[in-house]
Amino acid sequence: MTRLMKKLWPLGLMMLVLTACGRPNDLTGERVGIWTKYFVGPLSDTLDWFANLLWGEYGLSILVVTIIIRLIILPLTLRQYKSSKAMQELQPELNKIKQKFKDDAKKQQEETMKLFQKHGVNPLAGCLPIFVQMPILIALYNAIMYNPFIHEHTFLWLQLSERDKWLILPILASITTFVQQKVMMAYQPNNANPSMKMLLYVFPVMIFAMSYSFASALPLYWVYSNIFTIVQTYFIYRPSKK
Template sequence: MTRRLLKYMPLAALLLLAGCSTEISPIDRENSVWDKYFVGPLSDALDWFADLTGGQYGLSILIVTIIIRLVILPLTLKQYKSSKRMQEVQPELKKLQTKYKDDPKKVQEETMKLFQKEGVNPLAGCLPILVQMPILIALYNAIMRNEHIGEHTFLWMQLGEKDPYYVLPLLAALTTYIQQKMMAHQMTPQMQSLMIIFPVLIFVMAMNFAAALPLYWVFSNIFTVVQTYFIYGKPKPAVAAAEPAKLKSSSGGSKK
């Protein structure tokens, strides 16, 4: 149950953003604790870096995105480490489920013993995600609700308007797909089926938002792709996972 929660948490965050109205209210530091301590400071950071770069809010979004992602990197690494440990014990978990398939209570007891023996905490990956989500949502709000961003341009785009050429929506969808492809070997077949749904959803959303938001998604996705490469290395081809089973099958056939 915990692993499912962890895997579907990004989807929940994505749907949360999808449900956000395109009618953005101004940042209210006086009456909103969220705006005063989270959204407001990030909006100020966007303004500050834009001043340093000659009013280039596109570069400011890039800089703030990188800084935020580096700040939460230790949490991300902890999440990856927890996920990796859970994967390592999966073969043993499957053995227990097969051995005690008629006794769910016994499966639960033996699973807890296995976690204690291997030093695995199934909840360890929850905290990093729960901490990251408010930060990333606050950054999303800061970008969308900053009153100055919409008045500036970046490359061919007016940041406060939709990309007329749909280049950003396409890049946002493409980088989302690449990001998921990098993690495909960590996904269940059910999650892999979302590899097409996510990019399509991102594309449709990016078409309906001002260019500043899909620009942020592109920057964030590229950072995630690079980060994943350095943590996990090159993505493993799907056939690699099937190879051991194939060898085992051929070995079993030769014994006959």
């Protein structure tokens, strides 16, 4: 249950922050504040720039920005993969330490950290992509809500600044999240524990609720990102699967 909470709290925090974000004024005027001037504004300009190249389609612009963001954090993802693989290899040693010092939690923690240091393993490396993506997601959400051009833009059946009243996008976001989790569990045997199996169903429900609550452009980013992750996981993990 503890590992489950560690996995869920970033999404809960992001949901709280995004819910607290009101609908601000657009970015056509003066940009005040570090967050708006250096994060939200440039991201909004990037969406505009790619939309101009892609026949005015902001839905395609979000796709390109998604790919760029995921390529930027790719080194962290590879580091996460290496850390996960190293943790799998150390699992027998970790089990021995737990068994040997089962009555001494402090000593168990000390020996575990020594083992990590000896093999150069950082147990927090797997969280880095999540922590990096959170401010990007919040900045992207704000860029979408600030951008006056997106407010008037449609993509397929979607009004990008409004919720999908047909629920098609939230369902797609939920399904792709489920498939992404399923693929990760297939290529990472250590994820096949009860807590991770619970996440297989909890995450899609949370993503559905958030996708229904926010402007369609953000869950559209999630759908793109989930598909990217599924393909990326296949190419990163498949060669090492035996």
